[in-house]
Amino acid sequence: MKFITRLALSAILAITSAQACSEIFINKDGKHVVGRNNEFGSNITVPNAVSYVGQKHTTSINMPSQKIPKSKLKIWSNKYGYVGRIVNPMLNQVTDGMNTEGVSVAYLFFAGAKYPDYDKNSNKKVLGFGDIGTYVLSKAKSTKEAIKLLKELQLVGANASVNRSTQMILFPQHISIRDKSGHSAVIEFVDGKVVFYENAKDVMTNAPSYAWQLKNAAQYSSMKITNTKPNPKFEKRVINYDTIYNATGAHKNQTAMLGLPADFTPASRFARATVWLDNMMPVYSSVQARAQARSLIDAIATFTVDMKDILTWQNIKDLDNGLYYYKDLYMFTGKNSLFAYDIEQGFTKVDLNEIDFTVIPDDQPKWFNK
Amino acid sequence: MKTITKLALSLILSSSLVSACGDIFINKGGYHVSSRSMEFGQNMAFDAFTRYVGQKQTSNIMVDLDKIPSKQIASWEYEYGFVGRGDDFRGGVVIDGMNIKGVTIAGLYLPGETQYPVYDKSDKRDVINIFDVGTYILSKARSTSDAIRKLKKLQVVGGAIEVSPGIYVKNVPLHFSIRDKSGESAIVEWIDGKTVIYENAGNVMTNAFKYNDQLKYVEKYSSLKSTNTKQNPNFKDKVIDYEKIYTMKGARTVQTALLGIPGDFTPPSRFAKATVLLDNMVVAENSTQARLQATETLGSIATIGMSYDDLNLWYAVKDLDNLIYYTRNLYYYQTNDSVYSFDPAAGYEKVELKNINFETLPQGNAKEFKALTLDEAKKLKILDISDIK
Numbered sequence: 001m002k003f004i005t006r007l008a009l010s011a012i013l014a015i016t017s018a019q020a021c022s023e024i025f026i027n028k029d030g031k032h033v034v035g036r037n038n039e040f041g042s043n044i045t046v047p048n049a050v051s052y053v054g055q056k057h058t059t060s061i062n063m064p065s066q067k068i069p070k071s072k073l074k075i076w077s078n079k080y081g082y083v084g085r086i087v088n089p090m091l092n093q094v095t096d097g098m099n100t101e102g103v104s105v106a107y108l109f110f111a112g113a114k115y116p117d118y119d120k121n122s123n124k125k126v127l128g129f130g131d132i133g134t135y136v137l138s139k140a141k142s143t144k145e146a147i148k149l150l151k152e153l154q155l156v157g158a159n160a161s162v163n164r165s166t167q168m169i170l171f172p173q174h175i176s177i178r179d180k181s182g183h184s185a186v187i188e189f190v191d192g193k194v195v196f197y198e199n200a201k202d203v204m205t206n207a208p209s210y211a212w213q214l215k216n217a218a219q220y221s222s223m224k225i226t227n228t229k230p231n232p233k234f235e236k237r238v239i240n241y242d243t244i245y246n247a248t249g250a251h252k253n254q255t256a257m258l259g260l261p262a263d264f265t266p267a268s269r270f271a272r273a274t275v276w277l278d279n280m281m282p283v284y285s286s287v288q289a290r291a292q293a294r295s296l297i298d299a300i301a302t303f304t305v306d307m308k309d310i311l312t313w314q315n316i317k318d319l320d321n322g323l324y325y326y327k328d329l330y331m332f333t334g335k336n337s338l339f340a341y342d343i344e345q346g347f348t349k350v351d352l353n354e355i356d357f358t359v360i361p362d363d364q365p366k367w368f369n370k
Numbered sequence: 371m372k373t374i375t376k377l378a379l380s381l382i383l384s385s386s387l388v389s390a391c392g393d394i395f396i397n398k399g400g401y402h403v404s405s406r407s408m409e410f411g412q413n414m415a416f417d418a419f420t421r422y423v424g425q426k427q428t429s430n431i432m433v434d435l436d437k438i439p440s441k442q443i444a445s446w447e448y449e450y451g452f453v454g455r456g457d458d459f460r461g462g463v464v465i466d467g468m469n470i471k472g473v474t475i476a477g478l479y480l481p482g483e484t485q486y487p488v489y490d491k492s493d494k495r496d497v498i499n500i501f502d503v504g505t506y507i508l509s510k511a512r513s514t515s516d517a518i519r520k521l522k523k524l525q526v527v528g529g530a531i532e533v534s535p536g537i538y539v540k541n542v543p544l545h546f547s548i549r550d551k552s553g554e555s556a557i558v559e560w561i562d563g564k565t566v567i568y569e570n571a572g573n574v575m576t577n578a579f580k581y582n583d584q585l586k587y588v589e590k591y592s593s594l595k596s597t598n599t600k601q602n603p604n605f606k607d608k609v610i611d612y613e614k615i616y617t618m619k620g621a622r623t624v625q626t627a628l629l630g631i632p633g634d635f636t637p638p639s640r641f642a643k644a645t646v647l648l649d650n651m652v653v654a655e656n657s658t659q660a661r662l663q664a665t666e667t668l669g670s671i672a673t674i675g676m677s678y679d680d681l682n683l684w685y686a687v688k689d690l691d692n693l694i695y696y697t698r699n700l701y702y703y704q705t706n707d708s709v710y711s712f713d714p715a716a717g718y719e720k721v722e723l724k725n726i727n728f729e730t731l732p733q734g735n736a737k738e739f740k741a742l743t744l745d746e747a748k749k750l751k752i753l754d755i756s757d758i759k
Contacts, residue, residue, distance in 0.1 A: 020625070111619055111620025112619045112620060206620065207618070207619060207620040208618055208619065208620075216610075216611065219610050219611075220610075225676050225677060236607070237607070237608045237609070237610070238608070238632065238639075239587075239590050239591075239608070240587065240590075240638070244636050244638050244639070247482060247578055247579065247636075247637075247638075248481060248482025248483070248578065249479075249480075249481030249482040249483075249577065249578045249637075250578075250636060251679070251680070253635065253673075253676045253677050253679060253680055254390065254634060254635040254636040254637075254639075254673075254680075255634070255636055256634075257633065257634035257635060257636075258632070258634045258636060258639070259632075259634070260632070260633035260634050261609055261610075261629065261630075261631070261632075261633050262631040262632055262633030262643050262670075263609075263625060263626070263628040263629045263630065263631050264625045264628060265615050265621060265625045265626055265629065266620075267611070267615045267618075268609075268615070268629070268633075272633050276674055276676075279676050280674065280675055280676060281675050281676060281677050281678060284708045284709070285708075285711065287711045287712075287713050288709065288711035290711070290713060290714050291675075291700060291701065291711035291712065291713070291714065292674070292675055292711075293714075294714045295669070295672070295674040295675060295682065295700070296674055298666075298669025298670065298672075299669060299670055299672065299674050301666065301669065301670065302625075303647050303650065303651055303666065303667075303670070304651055304652045304663070304666075305596040305624050305628075305650045305651060305652065306596070306624050306652070307652075308622070308624070309622075309624075309625075311666070316714050325714050325715065327714075329662060330662075337655060338655060338659060340654075340655075340656070340658045340659035340661075340662040341658075341662065342658050342661070342662075343661050343662055343664075343665050343687060343696060343717065343718045344696070344717045344718050344719075344720050345717045346713075346714060346715050346716045346717030346718075347714040347715050348715070349713075349714075349715040
């Protein structure tokens with residue numbers, strides 16, 4: 001991610017901050033719960049926001065070089081209320097959130113993303129990539145409808161204003177959309193084109209492409225807790241496989257997973273989460289689905305080995321029940337220093353059913369980026 | 371140790387016990403936070419304990435009690451107050467806890483390796499039941515080295531635990547970690563009928579292998595350092611597509627340097643994983659961060675509910691410097707095929723030992739925890755753990 005302040009432009013242009021988010025979807029037994037880790041090199045995307053029916057938006061591109069006529073910019077108003085984390089309260093660009101219809105959106109870091117440029121020959125209205133999440137949550141009642149709505153628009157790269165003096169220049173990300181029917185989609189930007197994965201699965205991490213991640217994770221698909229024999233595919237990949245497999249007290253729930261990678265590369269986090277989701281026990285209640293989501297995101301979260309992939313927050317979205325949970329873990333403070341939130345705090349629970357989204361409070365903008 | 375109801379007994383008798391506890395110690399930068407997970411096939415050690423200075427206890431020995439002279443049975447008075455978790459039947463078995471001196475113990479499962487000593491009449495030391503060792507240390511020791519010194523003065527023998535009123539089980543295989551606020555740790559195991567104390571132990575304990583074998587095994591992962599800037603020849607053939615993942619666009623060396631950490635839930639893999647993570651984690655800037663690191667490490671090595679046999683029931687985090695004991699429940703078994711799940715809205719429950727008056731015994735608390743008499747013990751029905759596997 002490139003991250004510049006106007007004051008220190010030359011110095012900061014060279015900074016590449018890392019991000020290692022993961023997102024998982026408990027999507028079985030009629031339960032639909034999304035869990036997500038935000039791992040980042042700064043405090044961006046920390047603000048929480050509630051957005052109301054009727055609030056208006058003009059898409060924000062913030063790239064003069066693209067020469068987009070004002071008349072082509074998408075303007076819309078919220079059909080549904082939603083909650084989530086945003087980059088900049090003035091722009092209401094959601095980086096992760098859910099709406100009252102049980103639709104979830106999450107942006108995750110995607111090194112190498114190349115966004116489409118503005119195409120003046122297209123008649124479609126233009127939506128900056130930073131507004132996709134907001135647009136989906138404010139307009140779509142399902143993943144299917146979200147895809148349909150997005151395809152009616154020209155999606156282009158955009159710079160995100162974080163505040164008056166800081167911008168994220170074409171910050172490379174990809175997006176997942178999930179709904180309470182269990183339907184997921186992933187959107188990536190590759191070589192200047194938009195790629196829709198319209199029937200996506202239940203895990204997303206970072207680069208490389210979603211298609212590559214699925215293929216890589218499939219190499220671990222023989223790991224099943226129902227296996228009753230050593231797995232020939234992994235016998236050579238684990239130090240002392242036989243000894244561990246045959247140890248007294250060893251249980252097949254545990255030995256069946258020998259060979260699973262636990263490092264923090266996006267590929268390994270994707271594979272690990274996929275194998276675990278495929279093998280976790282059935283869920284009997286929504287609260288158990290939420291508990292599973294929490295266990296899973298805890299188990300794939302990165303560790304603080306340097307100051308670049310810091311687990312700033314986690315969230316859990318119960319799409320069936322309209323419950324949004326979030327938890328802050330670390331905040332950057334001072335110079336190269338971290339503030340840690342105390343473990344006494346659990347997740348903060350926001351029940352969307354208890355918010356009146358139909359009235360815009362006086363202190364909230366009627367029109368973002370007018 | 372296992373809490374079973376009579377109704378659930380038949381279930382227990384036919385199910386295999388899986389345990390996957392982990393115990394780690396954030397022990398750098400001057401911070402000392404010990405934490406553990408409790409993963410087991412049955413509800414266990416959900417009872418909270420608070421014990422006071424001056425309470426008396428006699429070790430409750432139920433196995434071979436007729437061979438042991440009553441005056442040789444360990445009987446002691448609590449010098450230090452402590453809090454903990456365990457199963458609260460006669461005398462209670464404390465599986466996890468911390469005392470006012472910043473000493474903590476954690477009992478974890480060690481199947482396959484554990485064989486408890488039997489009473490040796492030529493050994494004149496006082497006799498204590500293995501299941502009273504945790505309580506003894508917390509109530510008597512001001513440091514890890516003090517605990518070791520005191521433990522060596524005792525003859526530890528195998529005992530039984532009451533798993534349900536009137537139902538006792540012997541040979542439930544446990545080992546213990548002892549840690550203190552100076553950062554010193556010890557591990558106690560019972561191998562081949564002998565007490566084995568590992569003094570100056572490291573910061574991780576899981577389950578079988580026995581501790582010295584775990585240490586030998588984890589050595590093989592010692593080259594995994596987030597500061598490595600080159601591919602690691604020891605792990606190139608251990609990870610599928612190592613080369614591709616290592617060199618891929620956007621890959622960061624702090625992540626690729628750790629390719630090879632094992633992600634399964636076997637005890638050796640969890641031991642190795644926790645060790646590598648602790649070795650590579652930044653030094654905490656304050657106690658709050660050290661506690662958060664402890665929960666991150668637990669979350670990372672804990673099992674995640676693959677089946678009904680190995681749910682992660684609860685966590686304990688013990689800040690030895692600040693004398694704060696934190697616990698958080700995750701799952702509770704309720705019927706044959708369902709569990710009660712605690713909502714993510716719940717954080718850790720905090721108990722500050724500094725705010726507890728351990729000097730005065732509150733009303734309703736026992737002055738003394740007496741042992742069963744010989745006559746009572748003779749009437750017990752004691753099952754062997756091997757009968758219920």
